[in-house]
Amino acid sequence: MENNDVNIAVIYYSSTGTIYRIAQEIAESAEKAGAQVRLRKAAELAPRAAIDTKPAWAAHLAETHDVPVVSADDVTWADGIAFGTPSRFGNVAAQLKQFIDTLGPLWVQGRLADKAYTAFTSGTTIHGGMETTLVAIYNMIYHFGGIVVPPGYSDPVKLVDGNPYGTSHVLGTAAPIPVGEVTLQAARAQANRLVRLARAVSVHDL
Numbered sequence: 089m090e091n092n093d094v095n096i097a098v099i100y101y102s103s104t105g106t107i108y109r110i111a112q113e114i115a116e117s118a119e120k121a122g123a124q125v126r127l128r129k130a131a132e133l134a135p136r137a138a139i140d141t142k143p144a145w146a147a148h149l150a151e152t153h154d155v156p157v158v159s160a161d162d163v164t165w166a167d168g169i170a171f172g173t174p175s176r177f178g179n180v181a182a183q184l185k186q187f188i189d190t191l192g193p194l195w196v197q198g199r200l201a202d203k204a205y206t207a208f209t210s211g212t213t214i215h216g217g218m219e220t221t222l223v224a225i226y227n228m229i230y231h232f233g234g235i236v237v238p239p240g241y242s243d244p245v246k247l248v249d250g251n252p253y254g255t256s257h258v259l260g261t262a263a264p265i266p267v268g269e270v271t272l273q274a275a276r277a278q279a280n281r282l283v284r285l286a287r288a289v290s291v292h293d294l
């Protein structure tokens with residue numbers, strides 16, 4: 089298999105842009121590593137009245153109107169998938185979970201198995217449920233028969249980022265802290281690892 093024959097889907101939900109920024113970095117890094125990449129967002133489910141109560145939420149929705157909404161085809165096309173979600177009470181955001189729940193027919197057909205999967209997240213505080221959010225995604229991957237690809241401490245940057253389960257960003261409780269270089273470095277390392285292992289899986293056709 090040639091280097092550019094591996095397909096990576098970066099599938100995310102983001103309300104105010106934090107997860108979107110990490111998703112962009114993962115997508116760009118995967119492309120630089122030679123993968124064909126699709127960046128896709130989960131559809132917004134919240135009512136407009138709720139969105140409009142938070143200007144940053146409304147603004148981000150408008151700014152990303154041209155990002156394609158994910159479909160089941162994006163999953164079947166991919167050899168490797170990165171799922172991104174903000175932590176919602178230590179769990180996956182409803183918007184992303186709703187999409188994953190629609191994949192039942194593909195699961196029954198065995199078409200979610202033997203792909204490489206990884207995940208990334210964000211949260212308000214360091215111990216605010218980011219690790220449980222990532223594990224919640226990986227729990228679903230086990231049911232798929234997928235291959236979980238956590239970054240671990242396989243790259244030295246992970247000793248700085250500190251989360252072996254996946255890239256995570258702490259927003260803080262006051263003014264939101266923008267995604268910085270430490271998080272972006274972690275995202276690049278995770279993307280490279282996903283591409284490398286997805287390529288290995290595809291070559292060996294498990």
